[in-house]
Amino acid sequence: MNRFAALLDRLAYASGRNDKLALIKDHFATVSDPDRGYALAALTGGLDFKHAKPALIRGLVEERTDPVLFRLSYDYVGDMAETISLLWPAKHGVNRVPELTEIVETLRETSKSDMPGLIAGWLDALDENGRWALIKLITGGLRIGVSSRLAKTALAQYGDLDLKEVEEIWHGLEAPYIDLFAWADGTGPRPEPDIAAPFRPVMLAHPVEDADFAKLSPADFRAEWKWDGVRVQAVAAGGERRLYSRTGEDMTGTFPDLIEAMNFDAAIDGELLVVRDGQVAPFGDLQKRLNRKTTSKKLLNEFPAAIRAYDLLFESGEDLRILPFDERRKRLENWVERLNHPRISLSPLIDFQSFDDLDRIRNDPAAQSIEGVMLKRGDSVYEAGRPKGPWFKWKRDPYLVDAVLLYAQRGHGKRSSFYSDYTFGVWRDGELVPVGKAYFGFTDAELKQIDKFVRDNTEDSFGPVRQVTHEPDHGLVFEVAFEGLNRSTRHKSGLAMRFPRIHRIRWDKPPHEADKIEALESLLPA
Amino acid sequence: MKRVMVTFSDILMPTKAGLYCPPGDFYIDPTRQVDRAVVTHGHADHARAGHGAVLATRQTLAIMGSRYGANFTPAQQTAALGERHKIGDATVWLAPAGHVLGSAQAVIEAKGVRIVVSGDYKRRRDPTCARFEPVPCDVFVTEATFALPVFRHPDDTGEVAKALHMLEVFPERCVLLGAYSLGKAQRLIGLAREAGHDAPIYLHGAVEKLCTLYETLGVRLGDLRPVMKAEKDEMRGHLIVAPPQSLNDKWSRRLPDPVAAFASGWMRVRARARQRGVELPLIISDHADWDELTTTIEELRPEEVWVTHGREDALVHWAGTQGINARPLSLVGYDEEGGDHG
Known part of the structure; x- marks a missing residue:
C-alpha cells in the first residue's frame, strides 16, 4: 500500500502528462503482480466496493476525535479525505501495513457489518499518505488528474504495446490483469478474452487545412454534420449491450434509456445527444447526464438520450469495417430503417457540389448543435486511429468576442514564473463582468509580452492571482475565440464559454471598444 | 498563598503594541516603537527597529543589526541564556526556544509569579540552533501557528x-x-x-x-x-x-x-x-506542531495558558478538555499564518 500511496501522492503533484506517464510506468516496472494490476484498476476506475462508503469512514473518525477539533480542522483543510487522513490518531506499529492486493481482496469479501473494524485497523497501521490513498481508493474517484486513458497509455508504453489493441481487449479483462502484464512483459501471449460486445477502436479525423482543398476532389467525398455531443460506440451482441466512449470507457451504466433501445445485433458509431421532439438539445443538457453512477427517473425524462448514427461497424457478426464508406452507409441506412427506434436515428448526409458550397453550409448549419461538417472519402475503409487522408473534420468558424483582461494567474510547470491564465470580461451596464478564462492560443513571445503587461499593470494581488488594470481607456483587450455558449450559474455573467482561447491580442484597442454582454447573450440557446 | 494578591495581568498584559510588563515597564516583541523591548527572535514581525532599548541574545542582536543596520537601537543589551536581568521591579531571563538561531523564550518574574513567553518555538532538534528547554511557570504564553490536530510534522x-x-x-x-x-x-x-x-x-x-x-x-x-x-x-x-x-x-x-x-x-x-x-x-517547520504544542502544555501544566497568534480556537478548546485554563490573547501585528517561515 505504501508504494501505491506514494504513486498517488506524486501523481497529485505532477503537472505534465509526460511526468505522470513516467511515474505510472515506473510503478509498473518496479511493483510486482498482483499489486501493480490493482493499481491499474484503481487508476482506470475499475474498483468499486459497495459496502465501503464515505459516511462509514466519517463515522469512524468522529468516534475517535473531538467534534470541535474535527470541525475546525475540516474548515481549514477543506477536503474530507485529507482531513481524516491527517486527523486520524496514529498507532504506528500496532499493525502490519497491508499491501494493496490484500486491501482490495479483503474489501470485496467483507460484509457490511465487519467493514468498520476492518477499515479502522488499516487506518491505524498506515501513515498520513497511506490513509489518504486508502480513503481515496475505497470511496472511489481518485481525482488526481489521471484519466483512465492515460493509465492505459502508460501500460501500452511500458510494454511497448499498441494502445488500440489494449483498448480493444480491455473490457474482457479483469483486475489484477495478470495476463495483460504478462503480455506487456513479453512473457505471455496477447490475452484473447471472450467478449460478446467488445469495443472497437474508433476512426478519427484530422482538421482540414486550407492547403488540402487543392488536392481534394469534392466528388470523392461525402459530407455529414459534426454534431456537438459525445462520440460513442453502441454495441449489442450475444445478449450483451454496451455503450463506449471514443476512448473505450464503458458508459453503459449511465444511459439505461439508450441501452433499453439497443435491441439489435450490431456495432454502430454515432453521436450521443439529448434529443427532445426530434430537436437536438444544447451540449449543456447532455452534460447533465454524463459521469453519473446512478441516473434518476426525473433526469431520464428531462434529458432523454439518443444517438445519431454515423457508421455501421458490425452487423449480425459480420465485420463491415473493411468495406468502403459508401457501402457501409447503404447498410447503415437500411439498418436504421429496419430498427425503427425513435432513439436511434440516421445522421443525414449533406448535398454539396463544391467545397465553397459546403463552406457556406458549414457556417450556417441546420441546427445550433452542429459544430461543423465531416468529410469522408466514399471509398474509405473504417480504420482505427487517425489516418491522414480518408477523413477530415471541418469545424464552423469559431465565434469571436473582444474582451478585456481582468485577472491573470500564474501557470504551472514551465510556466510557473509567467502569468499565463487569463480571466476576461465584457461590458454590462458600464461595468466589466467576467465571462471566461483562457490559457492558450498565444505564442511564447506573446506570453512574455502579456506577462510584462500584467506585472506593469497590477492593481491588486490575491495569492497567485493579479488583478490587472481594466479601465475604459487603459487595459488589455483580447480577441477571444470560442465554440459556443451555455447558460451557467457558476459565473456572475450567467454564461459559460466552450473551448475559449486567445485568438489575437488587440494591443491597439482600448477597453471601452470591447464587446457588450448583449453580443454574447444573442448567441445563447433558446 | 503567595499569589493571592496578584493577578497575572498585573505582571503581563496585552496592549496594542504587544505584551507589556508593568513592573518592568518593557514590552516583549513590540509591534510599535517603544522605550524598552525584549525581543525573542530575529524574524521581522517580532524584531522591529526603532526601540529605545533592546534586550535579546547575542545572535538575535546580530540578526537585527544585519537587517536594520548597527544603529537599530541606541541601547543594545546582550542577554546570555539563563542570565538574570533586573528591569525595574521585574527580573527577565532568556531560555532557548529552538525556533531559529538566537531564539529564546522570555521568562519574567515579579511579585512571586513567573510567566514564560515562548515566542515562536519548536521542540525538535535543529542543527543550527539551541534546543527548546521547558521552564516551569504560572502562565505559559504559547504560539498557535499550527494549532490544529491535522498538523503533525514528520521527521x-x-x-x-x-x-x-x-x-x-x-x-x-x-x-x-x-x-x-x-x-x-x-x-x-x-x-x-x-x-x-x-x-x-x-x-x-x-x-x-x-x-x-x-x-x-x-x-x-x-x-x-x-x-x-x-x-x-x-x-x-x-x-x-x-x-x-x-x-x-x-x-x-x-x-x-x-x-x-x-x-x-x-x-x-x-x-x-x-x-x-x-x-x-x-513538510518542515520551525514552529511547534499540534503534538509539540499540546505535550509542552501538558508537561508544564501551568495555571494558565495564553494563546497568541495562529489558530487560538482549537488550542483553547483542547486545553479546556484537559482542565487547563486557557484564553486567546488576540495580539495584532504578528504574522498569523506564520507567513512563509511557517
Missing part, C-alpha cells in the same frame, strides 16, 4: 532526503528549495550536510546574506555559492535555496529547469501546496 531528515533524491532522479534539472531566508534556509542546508550532501549549494542573495551571518556566529554550512555568479549548466543536479516568493518569480528563469520545492509546515495541506505551484512539498 525532517526524511523530508530533506526527498529533495536529495530528486537530484538523483533529475540530474539535468535542479531543485529550487523555497525556504524562509532566516532560519529555515540554514536549517535545511545543515540537514543536507548532515545527510552527507557536500556538493556546492547555490543561494539567492537574500539567503546568502543570512548564511554568511550564521557562519560568523559559528554555524558551519559548507560550500555555498551565489546563483548570480553561476552558469546555468553548473547548477544542474544541484540544490538551490531561495526565499519562497522566488519560486514563481522571474528570478527563477535563470535556473536550469527547476523542480519547485517548498519547505513549510503548510505543505501538509495539499491544496496549499498546489496553490503555490509546488512540485515537491517538504
